[in-house]
Amino acid sequence: MGKILILSCLLSLAICASHKHKWKLCRPDEENKKQCVEDLTQDVMLAFMHGVPEHQLPVLLEPLKIEHASLLHDIKTPPIKFVGEYTNIRMYNLTVCNITKIDFEHHAHEFSYQYHFSNPQIKGFADFNYKDLILDGKNLSCSGQGSWSYDDADVVFGITVKVDHKPHGAVSAQVTNSTLKFLKATLSVNYVSEESPERAEGLNALVKDHAQAIYDGTIQDFAGIYNTAIRNVVNEILSRVPLKL
Structure with missing residues (x-):
């Protein structure tokens, strides 16, 4: 040892x-x-x-x-490739953890990740409720909420996505204690699927575009990020994961 x-x-x-x-x-x-x-x-x-x-x-x-x-x-928070069924990553004051393996055999999968850092600079509250997300022709829904506080010494952000491939499938996402930094991190999630390289390549391209926009400072409006980030990332990740229905 x-x-x-x-x-x-x-x-x-x-x-x-x-x-x-x-x-x-x-x-x-x-x-x-x-x-x-x-x-x-x-x-x-x-x-x-x-x-x-x-x-x-x-x-x-x-x-x-x-x-x-x-x-x-x-x-x-650059794009990071999550490979394998579990990855525990810590970068400077940012932590990504609990990436669960996608279960293709049972026609359902769940993955979740959590960010943690100790330098909150924005306080406020926002919520989101998206519907009509499309996954393999099925209408799905996504809802949740986010909050953040300047007074907190430590802030934790997490999102969990679950997909159940039943006749009336559903997607759920939950976000708590979020900050602008975490939304940037969300945009930088890079999912790689060995089973479907072409889908992974498309998602990687999307992630690079977001990362470059963040680098250039072209993403400034917090509300705009919040209204698009969760929907885009969740929808893109789900749409590019190879599913065996």
Whole structure:
């Protein structure tokens, strides 16, 4: 057990060392902005997948923070590939956890994820209630609510999506204690399906568009994000997951 722990620590250090130089090359200028976002995404994803301890992530982010603080602020939640039946990811002050495996055999699936960070800057309340979501020709519904508070030391955001492929199928989503940061993170969810690469590719393209818009600062209106983010992400993820009906 001790040897495994030591090897894991050494691997984590190696990953940090191997990727750190790429972060230093990341500049917020117009010429290499797109490449910067992609490199950042790949480096962070690889670091996560290889088990970099959370206390080392600020080390990865530090060069970027020093060179351009607003760049770190805007794209600290890049698209991340969730592969496998469970992934527990922590990035700086953001946590993604509890990704449940999709169950195709029983014609139903559920996945949920939760974000946590400790720097709330917006307070308010909003709710949403979407209907007529389409999944394989079926009319589905999605409803929930969100809230956030400036006074909270820690804020947790979570959304759970359930699909039951019965004659009258339904989709449900619940959002609690949300902030603008979490909506940005929601837009950056990147679902990859090995069973349906073409659907995954389409979803990835959608995610990149959202991530780039966030980076460019073109997404400013909070209400606009809230009215479109949940519906778009839920609907796109569900529509691109291969279903065996």
